[in-house]
Amino acid sequence: MKYIFKIIFTFCLLSICHKSFSQNSKNVSREIQEIKLIFKYLTNENTSTSFNLTLDDTLTLPPYFTSYRKYYDEKTKFKSIDLPDFVRSKYFNLNKFDCEKLNSAMLKDTSRLFFHKSWFTKNKIMILSDLIINNDKNGYTEYIKPIIFRNYTRCFITILHGGDLESFFLKKRNNQWTFDKFYIRTAE
Amino acid sequence: MKKSFLTSLIGVITLIILVAVSCNRKDVSNFNTVDNSTKELVLSYLNQQKILDPKASIFIDTLVSKSDWGHITQSLVSDDVKLIYVPLIYNRNRTGITFMYNNITQEIYYSLITEIPRNNTNINNKTNNTLIRPIDVITSFYKNKMNGYTGSLRAFSLSNNFLWEFGYEYGKRKFEKWIKTSSSNRTANNPFPVKSSSVSSNSNTSIVCSDYYFITWYESGKITSEYIGTTCVTEGCPATLGLRQDSLSINQGTLKINSTCGGIPEDGSPGGGGAAPEYIEITNNIKDSCLKALVTLLQNPDRLDNAIAKILLNVFGTNDKINLTFTEKNDLVNKWGIPINGYSKEHKYGSYEVFLNSSELNQYSKERQTLTIMHEILHNYFWARYNNINGLQINNHHTNMLENYIEFMASSLEDLFPNLKSNHDVTLALCFDDLYGSVDLPEPYKTIDRSVFNSVINSNKYSKFGLNLSNWQGIADKAKWQSERLSPLGTACSN
Numbered sequence: 095m096k097y098i099f100k101i102i103f104t105f106c107l108l109s110i111c112h113k114s115f116s117q118n119s120k121n122v123s124r125e126i127q128e129i130k131l132i133f134k135y136l137t138n139e140n141t142s143t144s145f146n147l148t149l150d151d152t153l154t155l156p157p158y159f160t161s162y163r164k165y166y167d168e169k170t171k172f173k174s175i176d177l178p179d180f181v182r183s184k185y186f187n188l189n190k191f192d193c194e195k196l197n198s199a200m201l202k203d204t205s206r207l208f209f210h211k212s213w214f215t216k217n218k219i220m221i222l223s224d225l226i227i228n229n230d231k232n233g234y235t236e237y238i239k240p241i242i243f244r245n246y247t248r249c250f251i252t253i254l255h256g257g258d259l260e261s262f263f264l265k266k267r268n269n270q271w272t273f274d275k276f277y278i279r280t281a282e
Numbered sequence: 283m284k285k286s287f288l289t290s291l292i293g294v295i296t297l298i299i300l301v302a303v304s305c306n307r308k309d310v311s312n313f314n315t316v317d318n319s320t321k322e323l324v325l326s327y328l329n330q331q332k333i334l335d336p337k338a339s340i341f342i343d344t345l346v347s348k349s350d351w352g353h354i355t356q357s358l359v360s361d362d363v364k365l366i367y368v369p370l371i372y373n374r375n376r377t378g379i380t381f382m383y384n385n386i387t388q389e390i391y392y393s394l395i396t397e398i399p400r401n402n403t404n405i406n407n408k409t410n411n412t413l414i415r416p417i418d419v420i421t422s423f424y425k426n427k428m429n430g431y432t433g434s435l436r437a438f439s440l441s442n443n444f445l446w447e448f449g450y451e452y453g454k455r456k457f458e459k460w461i462k463t464s465s466s467n468r469t470a471n472n473p474f475p476v477k478s479s480s481v482s483s484n485s486n487t488s489i490v491c492s493d494y495y496f497i498t499w500y501e502s503g504k505i506t507s508e509y510i511g512t513t514c515v516t517e518g519c520p521a522t523l524g525l526r527q528d529s530l531s532i533n534q535g536t537l538k539i540n541s542t543c544g545g546i547p548e549d550g551s552p553g554g555g556g557a558a559p560e561y562i563e564i565t566n567n568i569k570d571s572c573l574k575a576l577v578t579l580l581q582n583p584d585r586l587d588n589a590i591a592k593i594l595l596n597v598f599g600t601n602d603k604i605n606l607t608f609t610e611k612n613d614l615v616n617k618w619g620i621p622i623n624g625y626s627k628e629h630k631y632g633s634y635e636v637f638l639n640s641s642e643l644n645q646y647s648k649e650r651q652t653l654t655i656m657h658e659i660l661h662n663y664f665w666a667r668y669n670n671i672n673g674l675q676i677n678n679h680h681t682n683m684l685e686n687y688i689e690f691m692a693s694s695l696e697d698l699f700p701n702l703k704s705n706h707d708v709t710l711a712l713c714f715d716d717l718y719g720s721v722d723l724p725e726p727y728k729t730i731d732r733s734v735f736n737s738v739i740n741s742n743k744y745s746k747f748g749l750n751l752s753n754w755q756g757i758a759d760k761a762k763w764q765s766e767r768l769s770p771l772g773t774a775c776s777n
Contacts (some may be wrong), residue, residue, distance in 0.1 A: 137670075176627065185630055256720075256729045257616040258679070273671035279628040280718040281679055282614055282720075 128242050128271075130213045132249060132264060135271040152218040155228050159239035160207045162200040162252075172200065175259055176280050177252070186263065186275060192243055196250055199241040200209070204234060207239050257282040284369050292747075314483040321351055324368060324381060327390040332439055338441035345370065345379060345395070345440070350474075355417040359424045362386055367417040380420055394445060396420055428453040459497045461510075462502040481506045498581070505564045506580045553770055565607040570640035572775035576652050577608050577638075580659070581697055590656045606634045606662060608655075614639035623654045623719070626661035631669050634662040647772025649709075653716040654693050657683065680720040680729045684738055688713050699773060702761065707749045711758035714739060716750070 100219055133242070137153055165175045172178075177200075180193040188196075211219045236254040249271065252261040256282045264275040328346060357365050362385050369378040376399070382392040422428050423435055434457075438644050447459040493510040517643040531741040564581055568574040580591045617621050625637040630740040636658040643651045664679055681757055683691070692709045694703045701707045720730040739751050751757065761772035 141308075171726060255616075257622070258729065276628065276669065278630075279665055281622070281626045282622050 123206070124246065125242055126207070128246055128249070129207070129240055132240060132251075132271045133213055135264070152220050152221065153214065154220045154234070155209045156222050156234050156236060157224055158206040159215075159237050161204050161206065162238055163204045166201065175252070175254065177261065177278060179261070186277065195243045197239055199243075202242075203239060205239075248274070311695065313556055320354060320356070320366060323390065324354075324366060324379075327393065327523075328440075333413070333553050335441055336505065338439075341442045342440055349379065351399045355415065357421040359421055363422055364425075365417065366390070366426070367420060368396075369416065376416060378416055393440060395440065397436040397438070399434055399436065423448070428455075455500055457497050457499050460494055462494050462496055473676060504566065507563070515642050524583065527732075563605050565605070567607050568610045568638060568640070570610060570644070573610065573640050573643060573650070573651060574646060575640055577655055580652070580655060590659060590690060604632050604634070604666065606636065606659075608636050608638065610640055611637040612639055613639040614642070624658040626658045626665075628665045630664075632667065636662065644775070645764055647761055647764055647769055648775060649695060649702065649772050650715070652695060652698060653691060653712055656694060657716050660687060660691075680717055681731070682733065684717050684730055688738070690718075691716075703775065705760070705771055706747075707751060707757050710744065710749065711751060711754040712761055714764060715758040718755075 136202040162172065162177075164170055167174065180188060180196040182188055182190055182193055204262050209219075209221050211221060222234055238254070241250045242248070247266045249264040249266075250261065251264065254261065261277040262263075263277060264271050265274040266272075288720055297580075309455050326498070328342050332342050348370050350371050353369050355367045357367075359365055359382075364383040365380040366383055367378050377397040380388045380394055380396045383390050396416065398419055410627060419433070419435055424429060428450050430453040431450050432452055434447055435446040437445040439445055447457075449454060449457040449459075477546065490769075495508040495510060497506045497508070516723065566574060566577045566581065568577055596682070611625070614622050614625055616625075619641050621639065623639055623642045625639075627635045627637070629635065636655070638655065638658070645655060660683055661679055664682065688710065691713045692706070695709055695712065696706070714735075717730060718735070721732050721735045739754055745752055759769060759771050763769040763772060764774050766772070766774055
């Protein structure tokens, strides 16, 4: 009886773990799917000028999305990139839960998400190697990992180039990502 | 005894009244006895004006018929100039025609309609206006001694166009208000398209005039711009706008407030050739006196023909309320800790801030400091102008300035500092110096490609005018620094 109980207990534990991991993996894969859709939108014909394509329409990307943690400091938070905490805003259509999700994702998410050429269909893609971006003599545009929130219907993206920053929201309408509003933009 | 006391009392009271009356007259000389010759002089002048400006003729006739000839007042502004004030029977005689008369030539040489708005004469209840009559206010205005006056003075031309308004509090100038009209060509949807046999068109192009009040507030250093309205014209925009009906009940004149432009949406949606801001507010919070003055110089409405000032004041946004604040930040560094001259931030669409580092900028001449201000204004302009997905031009701002705005910056700088006009190469070199900060950085930080920078400097658009900018840094040095010894062509902040 005792053994049977142990076996059932272990089985239950395993199944809970499996369910939890598979859910996590499902979320990650959903997130990647959304990011692929977002980059398809951002690099389509109508918006391609935004991404400073080279003359032969090549889109140069770093190997991975960086994380906000890279610019976090205990004392000044994200002051080095001039991004304040998110607060509820009618203008930006941010409720309390959105702000919590955004602030927490900026603080906690340290994972790198690698770009894949297969995400892009139309553009010529050049993904830079680690060696290139780690060399101070090479300049590149940094993309901070998009934060997708409100049940995969909204997204916040920050792009850094030199000392300049652009951050903006996207929204999903009819299963298509579209531009919503700029958030903070800074330039030197 | 009682009788002599009463006589003395009456005498003292009479003396007090006489003294009080003479004190109230202040230094304004009056010629209250106006004979018919003054009326004839004024009428003759107005008739001349009708001939000179036939469009104003009906309005002048209305003014003449509504003039209160029995209450003409006169006053001396100087030994040579006398003011003649003819009140109009509107607005309880607070509106009238003011004529300037030259005592030497014995001719009227200028006139305008003046109005002293009653609702503004008491900004707060503590006012103690010693200037009571309109002629007193107008004379004091021209003498530049407002004697504790609180209130404002408006002026309109004889063709019924608003000219200006000056506001005072306790004799100190509080604000000044002017009107600016900007024009743009727009292709509008015509609700009644003209059809030919082969082509039908539902669009045509017209000139759209947008009118604004520009108000300079002296204490805060703010300039506010109030959008008044748009008008469609075919020949060109008038310089100013007519009297408002609510301020003067005269129906003649050229009232064009908020008139619609056939087919053009009133929301002035972006993309229609640069729609006008409804309201812009520029706040100058700079503490450093030299830097503050340079920002004010660009804000000044009389600089509206200056390209960058135009961007700042006139074409800065689209149709919403726009705020631009200049803030001093003397520990300004970039994210790598490198000190920078200036920095711009869009908090959200319509809310912009320029940070200026006076600790860095005070080594430079006024000319070079002004270029940094222009540079930052352009960043904000690009954001306001490209507020859509294609505005994601993060690393294009500086290249855009280099390729498309150098001439704007140079001509604007020469407009503000005419000393540079005969040294156009120096002006251009200063502009390159301003942008070189985006080239001369380690690769990850730079936002202008060096080859692009060099190609612009060496392009034939400068060499064909005989300008050789290959040694642009040496040329820029002639006007770059605060020190007159190093930069003899520059203006030091002490000047």
